Amino acid sequence: MIKRCLDVKLNVQPLCFGLVHKFAYEGPCRFSSGDALTNEYDKIAAQQVFSDFKDDLAKNIPDFVELREPLYFECNDDWLLPQENFDQMMKDLGEIDVYLIHSGIARERQIIELAERSKKPILLSPRLGCMITSITASLYSRGLETYAANTWSDLIKEMNVLRTKKAVQNANVLAGVRFNSNTSYACNDSFISLPKVTEVFGTHFRYVNLHEFFDYIHPLPEGGNYTTPGRMDTPNLTDEDVKKAESLADELIGGAEPDNLDIERTYVINSCKIYVLVEKLLNLYDCNGFTFPCPDACSTMRMNKEEFTFCLNHSLLTEQGIPSTCDSDINSMMAMFMLTTLSDKAPSLGNAWPVLFDDSGNVIPISSRFDLENDLANVTDHSNLYLVDHSSQIRKKKGICCEPSKYGLRHFAFDKKFGAVFRYDFNQDVGQKITICRFSPDCRKMLIGTGTVVCGGGYYTDNCNNYVIFRVNDQKKFYQAHKYTGNHLALAYGDYVEELKLLADAFGLEALMV
Incomplete structure (x- = not known):
């Protein structure tokens, strides 16, 4: 349960x-x-x-x-x-x-x-x-x-x-595993040791082999799954589960902004099947958090074959108060556990970058994926800016019990156009206070920061390109703390700095206040 x-x-x-x-x-x-x-x-x-x-x-x-x-x-x-x-x-x-x-x-x-x-x-x-x-x-x-x-x-x-x-002490996390159960090969800034996480935070972990997971996506064939032949007790999706995924897909398609709907129904259903399966496994394993080693799994080519990503699953679970992260990033998940419980809101996570400008005041490009020049056109104060982007955007940033905000529904993969992703327009939240959190991989330090939303971008784009730009108190100080704690940052709307500082003290962590 x-x-x-x-x-x-x-x-x-x-x-x-x-x-x-x-x-x-x-x-x-x-x-x-x-x-x-x-x-x-x-x-x-x-x-x-x-x-x-x-x-x-x-x-x-x-x-x-x-x-x-x-x-x-x-x-x-x-x-x-x-x-x-x-x-x-x-x-x-x-x-x-x-x-x-x-x-x-x-x-x-x-x-x-x-x-x-x-x-x-x-x-x-x-x-x-x-x-x-x-x-x-x-x-x-x-x-x-x-x-x-x-x-x-x-x-x-x-x-x-x-x-x-x-x-946090009573949380159980379900983690997909390919090469090892501790980290993803592409996410080395998560925690170095999960037993250390249990020692410091009390959180425990359960594991599911990713090849067995992929077999669960379809109803159980005669004779059992390819990876577990002869076992007829596996938690494969049932025909009823598939219908549930189809109904959810239609609901999400119907609720999306008509001018920002760019994905075929079949691919939305594929992503919804992953969500239904993960929810089923969370109940089976008595877990309330989920993570999967996306790059490690991607290189099997099975996700390409099945035509889905985990992005929509991460969004839908997190919106219910069940933190779900990509790349086996337990680090950001622990931050999301804390922010969710403190705020009763759904936090988001993303790749984080400082936004920099040259001597002429022109923005220094971060990636060709971002149209920063246009998105910052109306921002006159260029000081202390940071950017966080991701494909698993959250629609319930202002309260898990609230109605979802307006959203776009697009695709992750550029060519085949599979992998449903939500789009969120951060420009509607200019001036919104946010709280930021992450930990050092050795479980010793806790980054605690605040920011104010300045603008957003990528609302009409695909892949990992939806982002928020926010102003921190001191970009250089923030960056120094960020270097100790790693890429993905967890963000929640509101000010919970005081509570996070108390939590850092309660867990015996050094608080990096930024």
Whole structure:
């Protein structure tokens, strides 16, 4: 079954520690007078704090949080740490992702010991005053994971970070394999070691042989597939699956802009069959991410024979919140897992280049495939520009739950004109803020950047030529970080830099902030 990263819930256990003095007395930590010094007053005040905390939870907790019943614990001026308190707090430890704690002076010791015992992250409720830094310093110095915010808005961001971390740790990726299971021969800037990816991020991998995959494209012949003769239990497409692909093809053709529809129905069906097959395999392998070694597979010539590419599959899956990447690029997939979960939007990926100009202000051509001179004709500020192009464009950049934007539907292969690809007009999004992410191949660094859409190009072209040009803060600084992290960049609409920085810290990565 496919369990999307977006479907992951953060299980939060709220705790409230109330301080109740057993006796009425004044001293260096008692600032009240009269009845306010009594045990009865403290009990009423502590229960009011607990009630207010529960009201705040009801008003502020987002839908992606599974909130457990809040628990209250009374702390007294005898400084005891009852074992029964910890037993109750940790009763369902396997079902708890994080503790959200409301506390105050003279109650830190319970929080520290809970963190030490449970090994769970600690979230501190907003508006705890000076006690926030007292608790965080105590936990940080012990190597314990903790998060603290002064507002509920910031606290929700931190919860989203923790939910994203959980989603990444529980993700399973299905990877097509030809020569080896780690990288594509044409994508050497992905991760050096997938076991290292599992060690750092928690993500696990499943594999499918690409020749067996290609056999699955057609209904199972008598006697079994060529690569697995005699096996009659293979997940080949069925006649019903083929009809599903045909129906989807007609839907996509019907929804495309009439003036930007340039591909035969047969070839759209071929690409849709790949999408239906991959979706079927993701369910079979319990995976929520997919990648395929496109160049390695291309050189078998089987894709040319079958007349399809994976571009449309990558687009359709990613639009549903299931990251899908070409070239066995697990690197960009990890970035897409994070951006998808943080934003509830479908990120895109692409080949990235700095846009440069000569001394006369003329753009220096990147490739004959791009008409940069015309696309930049109305752009007067040529500073700090970057370009990202690809054939697997996304129509749901502004929200996975939103309706698809207008799109073109064209072909990838120039001569035979097979391989369905979406076209997206980035000129409709000029001024849109974007967040950019990728990792170094050794799993040590995380590029975190921002940009603003300046213009787009290639809307009426084929192949990998649809692109966005955006402005970064400092092109040279961005390029230096880009050199450490590799080609494909993952882009999401919106600003998620703060959350990504927290994620980098949570995974122990060096953040390259650009």
